Amino acid sequence: MRESEIIDLFLKHLRKQGDLPLGDDAGAIRLGDEWLVATNDMLVRKTDVPDIMTPEQVGFKAVTMNVSDVAAMGAMPIGFLFSLGVPPDVGRDYLEGVARGIGKALEFYYTPVLSADTNEADDLIIDGIALGVTGRLLTRSGARPGELVCVTGDLGRALAGYLVWKNKLDISKKVRKALYEKFLEPKAKVSEGIKLSEIANSAIDVSDGLARELNLLARRSGVRIELSSESLPIREEVFEVAELLGKDPVELALSSGEEFELVFTVEPEKASCLEFDFSVVGKVEKGSGVYLDGEPLPHLGWEHFSHENF
Amino acid sequence: MRESEIIDLFLKHLRKQGDLPLGDDAGAIRLGDEWLVATNDMLVRKTDVPDIMTPEQVGFKAVTMNVSDVAAMGAMPIGFLFSLGVPPDVGRDYLEGVARGIGKALEFYYTPVLSADTNEADDLIIDGIALGVTGRLLTRSGARPGELVCVTGDLGRALAGYLVWKNKLDISKKVRKALYEKFLEPKAKVSEGIKLSEIANSAIDVSDGLARELNLLARRSGVRIELSSESLPIREEVFEVAELLGKDPVELALSSGEEFELVFTVEPEKASCLEFDFSVVGKVEKGSGVYLDGEPLPHLGWEHFSHENF
Numbered sequence: 183m184r185e186s187e188i189i190d191l192f193l194k195h196l197r198k199q200g201d202l203p204l205g206d207d208a209g210a211i212r213l214g215d216e217w218l219v220a221t222n223d224m225l226v227r228k229t230d231v232p233d234i235m236t237p238e239q240v241g242f243k244a245v246t247m248n249v250s251d252v253a254a255m256g257a258m259p260i261g262f263l264f265s266l267g268v269p270p271d272v273g274r275d276y277l278e279g280v281a282r283g284i285g286k287a288l289e290f291y292y293t294p295v296l297s298a299d300t301n302e303a304d305d306l307i308i309d310g311i312a313l314g315v316t317g318r319l320l321t322r323s324g325a326r327p328g329e330l331v332c333v334t335g336d337l338g339r340a341l342a343g344y345l346v347w348k349n350k351l352d353i354s355k356k357v358r359k360a361l362y363e364k365f366l367e368p369k370a371k372v373s374e375g376i377k378l379s380e381i382a383n384s385a386i387d388v389s390d391g392l393a394r395e396l397n398l399l400a401r402r403s404g405v406r407i408e409l410s411s412e413s414l415p416i417r418e419e420v421f422e423v424a425e426l427l428g429k430d431p432v433e434l435a436l437s438s439g440e441e442f443e444l445v446f447t448v449e450p451e452k453a454s455c456l457e458f459d460f461s462v463v464g465k466v467e468k469g470s471g472v473y474l475d476g477e478p479l480p481h482l483g484w485e486h487f488s489h490e491n492f
Numbered sequence: 493m494r495e496s497e498i499i500d501l502f503l504k505h506l507r508k509q510g511d512l513p514l515g516d517d518a519g520a521i522r523l524g525d526e527w528l529v530a531t532n533d534m535l536v537r538k539t540d541v542p543d544i545m546t547p548e549q550v551g552f553k554a555v556t557m558n559v560s561d562v563a564a565m566g567a568m569p570i571g572f573l574f575s576l577g578v579p580p581d582v583g584r585d586y587l588e589g590v591a592r593g594i595g596k597a598l599e600f601y602y603t604p605v606l607s608a609d610t611n612e613a614d615d616l617i618i619d620g621i622a623l624g625v626t627g628r629l630l631t632r633s634g635a636r637p638g639e640l641v642c643v644t645g646d647l648g649r650a651l652a653g654y655l656v657w658k659n660k661l662d663i664s665k666k667v668r669k670a671l672y673e674k675f676l677e678p679k680a681k682v683s684e685g686i687k688l689s690e691i692a693n694s695a696i697d698v699s700d701g702l703a704r705e706l707n708l709l710a711r712r713s714g715v716r717i718e719l720s721s722e723s724l725p726i727r728e729e730v731f732e733v734a735e736l737l738g739k740d741p742v743e744l745a746l747s748s749g750e751e752f753e754l755v756f757t758v759e760p761e762k763a764s765c766l767e768f769d770f771s772v773v774g775k776v777e778k779g780s781g782v783y784l785d786g787e788p789l790p791h792l793g794w795e796h797f798s799h800e801n802f
């Protein structure tokens with residue numbers, strides 16, 4: 183069965199949902215004046231971990247991918263939980279590396295571990311869970327015509343790094359370092375998410391590529407999104423890899439997943455209140471669909487190390 | 493590596509913990525005037541699921557084992573999350589059964605699902621996460637000399653049912669039904685846990701057998717626990733299986749895991765305030781260790797379908 187079929191199957195039987203229906207970066211329930219946000223994401227070594235990733239990077243990423251979903255809801259992470267599935271062939275050194283990576287990530291994100299569980303399994307599995315709180319929730323359905331579409335940081339390095347590794351590309355050490363930093367050690371945009379919770383009207387994190395995230399945002403908000411390729415924040419290292427492989431750098435940037443940048447929409451007059459690094463990449467309009475320089479944008483996505491969240 | 497070694501390895505690197513250190517049924521953090529309780533427990537088909545269990549029972553149990561940990565903290569469940577690992581050989585019907593079981597359990601426990609995630613994996617895995625809230629937290633370290641040791645429901649049917657199945661015992665349909673009800677469809681004691689939060693001073697759920705839970709409780713509370721074998725709530729069906737197998741029914745009751753009954757300690761004068769079914773099985777004294785009819789109790793535990801929570 184395809185993952186989307188499995189999701190449909192479960193949704194049919196899960197009638198009791200939180201105060202925010204399933205389908206956002208995280209679930210949410212009201213707790214007094216605040217929203218409690220909760221999300222989980224399972225990392226499976228066979229499908230999610232390229233072989234050059236160190237165990238420490240694996241542990242760090244298991245935290246980042248969950249904290250990023252909390253950040254995308256505009257929430258401050260308040261706790262992390264994880265379950266480990268450990269196969270017999272994974273030794274002490276590898277596990278200690280994973281432990282060190284999780285520990286480092288929790289200190290990096292100022293987040294305590296609340297509970298953990300370990301079991302025998304056939305493959306190394308880290309199921310991470312992050313909890314967060316926010317006074318104002320950012321969802322995928324809050325974008326309104328007239329707003330700017332913005333993105334933190336830059337896009338494309340994760341996929342470019344993956345392509346360098348997969349194709350054993352001969353590139354300079356400096357370029358490789360810049361790409362691998364994003365490919366192997368991505369960071370969630372926590373402080374940006376907290377600031378956005380007061381100012382933005384919708385947000386989503388880039389887990390499966392900007393094109394896919396914007397399609398979700400447009401569909402769930404019931405709006406049309408116009409993107410300008412010239413305004414996409416693409417670093418020169420991505421252009422270099424694109425050229426080596428005869429690919430379009432814009433396509434790389436739009437389909438690069440696990441970037442963990444935040445895409446958000448904000449009223450133009452409020453954008454100037456944001457004091458972190460971001461780029462305006464488009465605007466929200468009436469209608470439906472996502473358009474790049476006026477043309478419909480295909481559903482590009484990063485299938486290689488994909489996973490579904492519903 | 494043994495699970496206890498893996499746990500030690502991780503604890504070494506996880507310095508940032510919640511407001512309640514790791515080692516209870518669930519983790520907890522303060523959220524305003526309340527405690528937010530969070531726990532996770534991974535169910536792996538290969539090690540946790542006997543082959544007579546229906547997929548619906550598997551789904552229900554994945555919820556129960558987590559909700560039970562929330563109940564043991566005296567908290568009301570407010571949300572459930574899960575990650576599925578799905579191997580290629582698990583078909584649509586099986587998954588739909590699991591979905592139905594999770595859905596039924598969430599309705600049974602009045603708990604919404606907040607987030608879910610699905611991935612390819614080598615074995616069927618359901619990692620469940622339950623969240624709860626309480627004004628007063630019940631921990632494993634709150635038992636004080638002079639209190640009564642009590643347990644909800646009855647003990648031993650889960651292990652007796654397992655032994656009936658494993659040894660293909662020839663018993664009456666009625667006895668089998670009574671045992672399998674607890675072996676295959678255990679229920680968490682949610683309303684009892686909520687009532688206990690106001691009255692009891694410590695609690696733990698019976699995941700790995702009463703003997704093991706009481707040893708944990710005694711050690712973490714720094715007390716001695718005296719048990720009386722005559723007062724243990726053991727149903728006649730357990731006596732019947734014990735006799736067929738030439739085993740001691742008290743030993744069965746003490747080592748039977750995944751019972752999901754709540755063990756708690758309470759001041760004698762407050763025990764009468766509790767209006768649900770429970771048995772006084774012993775008392776808390778100064779000292780250390782657990783004693784049964786005056787003799788030290790060995791560390792009996794249910795190893796068959798074991799999993800470690802830390």
